[in-house]
Each structure stands twice: as C-alpha cells, then as structure tokens.
Amino acid sequence: MAGLYIHVPFCERRCIYCDFYFVTTVRSHAPFVAALQAEIAHYGSEYGQREPLKTIYFGGGTPSRLSAPDLESILNTVATHFDTSAVEEVTLELNPDDAxxxxxxxxxxxxxxxxxIGIQSxxxxDLTFMNRSHSQVQxxxxxxxxxxxxxDNFSIDLIFxxxxxPPEYWGANLERAVGMEVPHISTYSLTVEPRTVLANQVQRGLVSELPDETVSERYLFTMEYLEDRGYEHYEISSFSRPGARSVHNTAYWRHENYIGxxxxxxxxxxxxxxAQRWANVRNLRTYEALVQxxxxxxxxxxxxxxxxxxxEHIMLSLRTSDGIDMDHLEQRYGVDLLDEKLDDIARLENGGLLEPVTARTLKLTRKGRTVCDSVVQRLVL
Structure with missing residues (x-):
C-alpha cells in the first residue's frame, strides 16, 4: 500500500527558520488547485491501480490556507483517480490561526x-521571535x-x-501539552538552515545559536519527561500515546512507496x-505552467x-525505536551489517551510543539519539 503527499505551498508569513518551499503573495489559489488536480489525474492513470492508498497527507507550506471547498475538491479528485478504499489516515497540517x-x-x-498542528510554542x-502568524491565545x-x-487523532509541533x-519555557511547553492530553507530540530543535531569515540573522550577529551541549540537554530532558509520562519515543522527533503513531510518516521510515x-x-x-525517486520543480508559477x-x-x-x-534504510531505521533489524537488512538489501561494520558497531556500543546488540537488532541509546546523524555516518556503506 502506498502513501500520497500533497504539498500546499501557501503561507500567511515567512517563519524565520523555514526552508521548505512556500509563497506568501498569492491571492488566488484556483490555478494551483487546477494544476494539482491535473497532476493527480496523471499519476492516478500511471500508479492509481498499482497499489491502494493507505495514507493521504497535506503538507506545506500551510495547507489550512486552502478553503474547505478546495480541499474537498482535491480529495474527490484523489478518490476518482486512486484506490482510496483502504485509506487509514488523512492528515492535514494546520496553523492555529486557521482553526x-x-x-x-x-x-x-x-x-x-x-x-x-504547528503550535511551536x-x-x-517565542512566537514573535519565530515570526509565527498565530498568537499565544490561539x-x-x-x-x-x-x-x-x-x-481525537492529532499531533502538535513544538520547537526547542x-x-x-528561558529553560523553564520549554518545560512549561511540554507540561501544557501533556496536561492537554495531546496524543502525539513532534519536537524539533531550532536548526539554522541556509537561505533562511534565521541564517541571515546569525550571519549578521543579530542572533546567537545555543551551544550544542545546551541543545542536547534540552533534548535529553524532553525524552525523559515525555517517556516518564507514558509517551512512546518511536522516532527521533516523534512521541506518541500508544496507538497514536503517524501512519504516514511510519511508511516513510519503512521505505514504502509514496507519490508526491x-x-x-x-x-x-x-x-x-x-528504485525511482523524483521531485517537482520548486516554483509555483513554473509548476502551474508546466502542468497546464x-x-x-x-x-x-x-x-x-x-x-x-x-x-537509506540504515539511516531511516536507526531514527526509529524499532532500530535496524539486521536480518531484514540482509534479506531485502543484501547487507550483513555485522560483517561490514563490526568494529564500528563495537566502538559505538562501547561509547554508549548504541544499545547492546540483541536479537540482531541495532538501536540508539538516549545519548545516541542526540548525535544520530554522526552514528549513521559510521554505519552506512
């Protein structure tokens, strides 16, 4: 079964940290919706009967900038051209000011x-610093x-x-989310991405990044706080109550098929x-013109x-609480990781970054999760 991702590029304003593709100046969404529906029809004719859809995900940008009639029209077009009979999850990213x-x-x-839901704080x-379009009240x-x-199934994003x-702000953000009985929480450290407003502010000396040690301490606190309160830390950034994991994102981490x-x-x-990977042009007007x-x-x-x-499988699997199933890696990908990387695995284990290997499975420790990317670099071929 496959996933369908729909990128809606519209935003009310530019958040300082965001490096996803978005636009803030479009007055009419009609040309985009028409182009999107034509693209849905094209890929439906090619892939629509190969695998039924399991998930549909509206990401962005800010999908909640689209009107309800536009969204319903898009979903109807998907149902016309894809097999949606087995869809389990339809997710939409939402800003609080649209709610x-x-x-x-x-x-x-x-x-x-x-x-x-993109709460962030x-x-x-915090919201003013990040140039978010919603208020604390919202x-x-x-x-x-x-x-x-x-x-009853929703996630909130929070940034540390x-x-x-103030450190107590981050603790208070988590406390409020838990107190609200939010079923899923995604936490992200503020990252300075190239060509963002934040990168420009850092370059000009207007903003100073927190030391890596401080960021790691906040992340370790996050893991301990949420796990102690019944959340499953099932992926580097993702915490859920039992039964509330993201089906769509889990499919990414399992290397399942998806159309964007x-x-x-x-x-x-x-x-x-x-296998095939492809991407669309990163320009709304060019996208619309080509499809038209x-x-x-x-x-x-x-x-x-x-x-x-x-x-890719090593990188994706290591991000999850399931870790790397080395039997699966050998059977599907032809790689015996214990043979290829035994010394690296031993050093990472001795350094407290990997849990002791059991049942031929590699998993990160809490300490390892704070440096996941560097661990991955030691294990890829």
Missing part, C-alpha cells in the same frame, strides 16, 4: 481524520477546538533550542531495481540501486 470551529468541522466531514515571546485554544470539531528562551504532488514534492517508488501545458513538472529523477537503498 475556526466551522473550518475544523468541515475538514472532519470531508474525511480528514488527523491534524498536525505556547509563549508569545496556540492554547486550538486543541480544545480540534476536539470540539470531532478530532530558541536563543534566549505539488511544487517541490518528492516521490519514491520501488517495485524492482532500480500537459508536461510533468519534474525537477529531477534518479535511480537508486541496492547499495543506495541499503544506506
């Missing part, structure tokens, strides 16, 4: 059954609004490691070697051989 009860109820009525100072009210509209953020639609969206399809002209708006397409896929 009116009327809008939320319309989402629930059209079949959206999960929300990913419950404190006005951040604190959106969870109740979602429940009132009929959503903000410069000058909209500007800058990526796709992955593997039914035989080589009957062309696919591709930026690149690449072929992935078994070694490429094995390295």
């Amino acid at each position: 009116s009860i009327t809008y939320l109820r319309a989402l629930r009525a059209m079949g959206v059954n999960r929300l990913s 419950f404190f006005e100072d 951040a604190r009210g959106v969870v109740d609004a979602a429940r009132t509209a009929g959503f 490691g903000l410069p000058d953020q 639609l909209g500007p800058a969206a990526h796709s992955f399809w593997w039914t035989g070697l080589p 002209d009957g062309q696919m708006p591709l930026d690149f397409r690449e072929r992935l051989l078994l070694d490429d896929l094995a390295n």
Whole structure:
C-alpha cells in the first residue's frame, strides 16, 4: 500500500527558520488547485491501480490556507483517480490561526481524520521571535477546538533550542501539552538552515545559536519527561500515546512507496531495481505552467540501486525505536551489517551510543539519539 503527499505551498508569513518551499503573495489559489488536480489525474492513470492508498497527507507550506471547498475538491479528485478504499489516515497540517470551529468541522466531514498542528510554542515571546502568524491565545485554544470539531487523532509541533528562551519555557511547553492530553507530540530543535531569515540573522550577529551541549540537554530532558509520562519515543522527533503513531510518516521510515504532488514534492517508488525517486520543480508559477501545458513538472529523477537503498534504510531505521533489524537488512538489501561494520558497531556500543546488540537488532541509546546523524555516518556503506 502506498502513501500520497500533497504539498500546499501557501503561507500567511515567512517563519524565520523555514526552508521548505512556500509563497506568501498569492491571492488566488484556483490555478494551483487546477494544476494539482491535473497532476493527480496523471499519476492516478500511471500508479492509481498499482497499489491502494493507505495514507493521504497535506503538507506545506500551510495547507489550512486552502478553503474547505478546495480541499474537498482535491480529495474527490484523489478518490476518482486512486484506490482510496483502504485509506487509514488523512492528515492535514494546520496553523492555529486557521482553526475556526466551522473550518475544523468541515475538514472532519470531508474525511480528514488527523491534524498536525504547528503550535511551536505556547509563549508569545517565542512566537514573535519565530515570526509565527498565530498568537499565544490561539496556540492554547486550538486543541480544545480540534476536539470540539470531532478530532481525537492529532499531533502538535513544538520547537526547542530558541536563543534566549528561558529553560523553564520549554518545560512549561511540554507540561501544557501533556496536561492537554495531546496524543502525539513532534519536537524539533531550532536548526539554522541556509537561505533562511534565521541564517541571515546569525550571519549578521543579530542572533546567537545555543551551544550544542545546551541543545542536547534540552533534548535529553524532553525524552525523559515525555517517556516518564507514558509517551512512546518511536522516532527521533516523534512521541506518541500508544496507538497514536503517524501512519504516514511510519511508511516513510519503512521505505514504502509514496507519490508526491505539488511544487517541490518528492516521490519514491520501488517495485524492482532500480528504485525511482523524483521531485517537482520548486516554483509555483513554473509548476502551474508546466502542468497546464500537459508536461510533468519534474525537477529531477534518479535511480537508486541496492547499495543506495541499503544506506537509506540504515539511516531511516536507526531514527526509529524499532532500530535496524539486521536480518531484514540482509534479506531485502543484501547487507550483513555485522560483517561490514563490526568494529564500528563495537566502538559505538562501547561509547554508549548504541544499545547492546540483541536479537540482531541495532538501536540508539538516549545519548545516541542526540548525535544520530554522526552514528549513521559510521554505519552506512
């Protein structure tokens, strides 16, 4: 079964840290919706009957900038061209300032059954620093609004490691989320990405990044705090109550097939070697023009051989609490990691970054999760 990702590039304003593709100046969404529906029809004719869809995910950007009728029209087009009979999860990313009860109820009525809510912080100072479009009041009210509209499956995003953020703010953010009985929490450290407002502020000396040690301490505190309160830390950034894991994201980490639609969206399809990955152009106007002209708006397409896929699997699996099943790695990807990387595994284990190998499975320790990328670099082929 496959996933469908739909990138909606519209935003109210530019958050200082964001390096995803977005636009803030579009007045009409109609050309985008028309192009998206044409792209859905194209990929539906090619892939729609190969595998039924398991998940649909609206990401961005800010998908909640689209009206309810636009979203319903898009979902109807998906149902026309893909097999949606087995869809388990339909997620929409939502900003708190878009979360009116009327809008939320319309989402629930059209079949959206999960929300990913970009709260980021419950404190006005943090929201102002990040240039978020919502207020502290909206951040604190959106969870109740979602429940009132009929959503019991939702996630909130929170960001730690903000410069000058008092440590007690981060603890209070987590405490409030737990107190609200949020079923899923995604936590991210503030990262300085190239070509962002934040990168420019750092370069000009207007903002100083927190030391790595401080960021690691906040992350270790996050793991301990949420796990002690019954959350499963099932992926580097993801914490859930039992039964509330993201089905769509879990499919990514398991190397399952997905189609990405909209500007800058990526796709992955593997039914035989080589596997295929491709991405759309990172420009809304170019995307719309190409689709309207009957062309696919591709930026690149690449072929992935078994070694490429094995390295991806090592990276993706190590991010999860399931870790790397070395029997599965050998059977599907042809790699005996104990044979290839025995010395590195031993050193990482002795350094407290990997748990002792049991049942031929490699898992990160809490300490290892703070330096996941460097551990991956030691284990890839």
